[in-house]
Amino acid sequence: MPIPTHEIDAAVTACIYDRDERKAPDEHRRGKFLNGWEDATRRHKVYEADALERLTWKNLGYRLGQRFGALEPARIDSVFAYLAGAWREPKVVE
Structure with missing residues (x-):
């Protein structure tokens, strides 16, 4: 069962x-997202605060892995696919 999109958004x-x-999301960044998720759930790594000051696909996977726990790769891919579809170029604040 996929994670409901409103839970991903939250x-x-x-x-x-x-x-x-x-x-921009691509296959390389999908792999980074999966690695981050597995860092949180399978490898039990702890990302330092300075690494979390910036949002990357890898640490977003890590953060969501902490929130949703260990899932099979197909379910993690569906989360990435949803986020990739919603991704927009970040606006630069000057």
């Missing part, structure tokens, strides 16, 4: 960071 909205440095 989890992303709850993320605290200084700047969004995500680039």
